[in-house]
Amino acid sequence: MNETINILVADDERAIREGCHRVLTSGGYKVLAAENGRLALDILSQNAVDILLLDLKMPVMGGEEVLEIVRKQYAHIPVIIITGHGTVDTAVACMKKGAYDFITKPFQIDPFLLIIGRAAEKRRLEEKARLFEEESAKNLYDLSLEKSRLRTIINCMGNGVMVTNRNLEMVLHNPALARLLEIPGKIENPVPVHEIVGHRPLVQTLEKITCGDSGEKEAVIQEISAGNNVLRAISAPLFGPDGQVVGTVSVLENISAFKQLDQMKSDFVNMVAHELRSPLVSMRQLNSVLLEGLVGALEEKQRDFIGRGTKKIDALLDLIKDLLDVAKIEAGQFRQHKVLTDIGRILDEIVTLMRPRAEEQGVELALACENLPPVQADPKSLEEVFGNLISNAVNYSPDGGKVRVNARGLGEYIEVSVEDAGVGISPEELPKIFDKFYRIKHPKTRKVVGTGLGLAIVKGAVEAHHGTIDVKSVLNQGTTFRVLLPIQ
Numbered sequence: 001m002n003e004t005i006n007i008l009v010a011d012d013e014r015a016i017r018e019g020c021h022r023v024l025t026s027g028g029y030k031v032l033a034a035e036n037g038r039l040a041l042d043i044l045s046q047n048a049v050d051i052l053l054l055d056l057k058m059p060v061m062g063g064e065e066v067l068e069i070v071r072k073q074y075a076h077i078p079v080i081i082i083t084g085h086g087t088v089d090t091a092v093a094c095m096k097k098g099a100y101d102f103i104t105k106p107f108q109i110d111p112f113l114l115i116i117g118r119a120a121e122k123r124r125l126e127e128k129a130r131l132f133e134e135e136s137a138k139n140l141y142d143l144s145l146e147k148s149r150l151r152t153i154i155n156c157m158g159n160g161v162m163v164t165n166r167n168l169e170m171v172l173h174n175p176a177l178a179r180l181l182e183i184p185g186k187i188e189n190p191v192p193v194h195e196i197v198g199h200r201p202l203v204q205t206l207e208k209i210t211c212g213d214s215g216e217k218e219a220v221i222q223e224i225s226a227g228n229n230v231l232r233a234i235s236a237p238l239f240g241p242d243g244q245v246v247g248t249v250s251v252l253e254n255i256s257a258f259k260q261l262d263q264m265k266s267d268f269v270n271m272v273a274h275e276l277r278s279p280l281v282s283m284r285q286l287n288s289v290l291l292e293g294l295v296g297a298l299e300e301k302q303r304d305f306i307g308r309g310t311k312k313i314d315a316l317l318d319l320i321k322d323l324l325d326v327a328k329i330e331a332g333q334f335r336q337h338k339v340l341t342d343i344g345r346i347l348d349e350i351v352t353l354m355r356p357r358a359e360e361q362g363v364e365l366a367l368a369c370e371n372l373p374p375v376q377a378d379p380k381s382l383e384e385v386f387g388n389l390i391s392n393a394v395n396y397s398p399d400g401g402k403v404r405v406n407a408r409g410l411g412e413y414i415e416v417s418v419e420d421a422g423v424g425i426s427p428e429e430l431p432k433i434f435d436k437f438y439r440i441k442h443p444k445t446r447k448v449v450g451t452g453l454g455l456a457i458v459k460g461a462v463e464a465h466h467g468t469i470d471v472k473s474v475l476n477q478g479t480t481f482r483v484l485l486p487i488q
Contacts (some may be wrong), residue, residue, distance in 0.1 A: 005120045010040035010057040013281040037061030044223045055082040071098040078119040168193050168428045199224035209237045209248045221353045230256045276321050280483035341377040344369040350387050362400030371409040375487050381461045388454045389418040389481050397422035419480040425473040434459045
């Protein structure tokens with residue numbers, strides 16, 4: 001609202017109009033004047049007026065008639081009646097009809113300004129209240145619109161959405177949730193979540209999140225079964241203004257089709273591997289019979305060709321083995337037979353076996369072990385892990401150098417690091433090296449034969465031992481792989 005108050009003086013006496021104009025403008029008010037009721041109404045229709053000083057006795061149209069029209073069309077304008085001593089009773093009657101106050105002629109300036117000031121303050125307060133009401137109505141409309149928009153989005157989602165309060169009652173959900181959980185009929189919120197979700201581990205997760213016992217503020221992901229569906233549930237806490245957990249939100253996605261595809265892939269890999277391995281093993285046995293001379297002597301060239309073929313068969317058999325290992329890891333069927341294992345002995349055997357090949361490439365292979373207690377582990381699995389890492393370190397050191405294998409006890413863990421001074425790995429390739437079938441691209445290592453499955457198997461085997469593996473590398477300077485394995 002404009003801070004300047006506009007006052008309309010409607011009086012047929014010129015002296016009254018001029019006197020009001022002089023007194024009010026000196027007080028900071030803006031004054032309009034009308035000599036009769038009709039002209040006053042015309043001014044009201046064309047100007048924003050905040051206060052009306054209205055004389056009762058005027059030509060053309062009197063004050064009482066004007067008051068009646070103003071109360072209907074301009075109810076927000078305070079009307080102050082100007083009256084003589086003989087019409088005080090009429091002024092009081094006008095106040096009963098809606099006039100704000102009245103003043104009598106002749107005016108005394110101080111009481112006159114006091115009445116005008118009260119009317120101006122009333123007008124200001126009413127205008128502020130109106131603006132506040134409009135803003136509140138707008139906020140409520142925006143809130144309602146946003147709520148409606150949010151509900152429309154949630155209801156149209158293909159994934160199920162479930163919101164619970166701190167009492168673990170479901171207070172919001174969408175139709176997809178009932179469809180995924182195979183719940184017939186309509187769900188009336190709020191309802192205890194355990195009556196909706198039959199999967200106890202998910203309910204326990206929501207309980208931990210609500211109690212703040214999850215230990216993390218990020219989402220918890222788990223798979224649940226609901227009838228014929230396999231669902232992936234992503235649950236996270238909801239925080240109030242004070243930062244306290246006030247509930248949870250869960251998004252459920254149907255991954256049944258992905259599970260079926262994954263099973264089909266595993267079945268296909270197993271079938272293909274079996275169908276390939278059997279004839280390859282037979283071919284290798286036949287080649288071995290030929291190389292041993294059991295069917296007659298072979299010339300040197302014949303032995304060379306058969307030997308090359310045997311190496312190719314061995315490479316294919318290794319590939320089939322790696323494919324099966326990867327499939328088992330992804331399916332969670334990578335079985336291990338853990339016993340007390342001496343990692344130092346395993347590393348010593350691997351280094352001794354690989355040292356001749358390393359020397360052929362001009363690579364010095366060194367092993368250092370310190371304070372190595374036995375660990376519960378699968379020896380064959382660890383042989384594959386460290387054999388793969390050490391073999392890679394030698395292969396990716398085409399210009400010679402030194403490969404250091406260090407193993408030591410670190411309290412509850414054993415640390416094994418394999419460090420080389422080879423070609424290194426570029427920063428953009430570093431995050432991809434544990435991906436299946438990914439191989440580092442470097443001009444000096446084009447002749448290195450491999451499938452890109454080795455490091456994927458290494459990572460799966462280490463994690464199956466509840467350990468971790470990380471890598472640091474600088475391009476053209478070298479790479480270090482570090483494996484941490486828990487002793488217990």
